[in-house]
Amino acid sequence: MGFCLAEGYGTSALNSRRKNMETYQSKLHDYKETGIKPFDWGSYNESQTKEKFLFFHLLKELLETVDKTSD
DSSP, X not given: OOXXXXXXXXXXXXXXXXXXHHHHHHHHTTSOOOOOOOOOHXXXXXXXXXXXXXXXXXXXXXXXXXXXXXX
C-alpha cells in the first residue's frame, strides 16, 4: 500500500505550502532592530523569588498584627 495524502494536499500543494513557509521564515529576519533586549529569565526568576520572600514577610507581619488586635 502506498502513502495517501489527504484530499487537497497533493504533492504540488505540499510544495506550495513549503515554499510559502520558507518565504515567511525569511521575512522574519527582515524586521528592523527595535532596541528591545532579549528577555533575561535569570533576572526574572531572581526577582520573583525576592518578591515571594517579601510577600511572606508582609503576610507574617499582618498576621502578627491581627493576632495582637484579637487579644
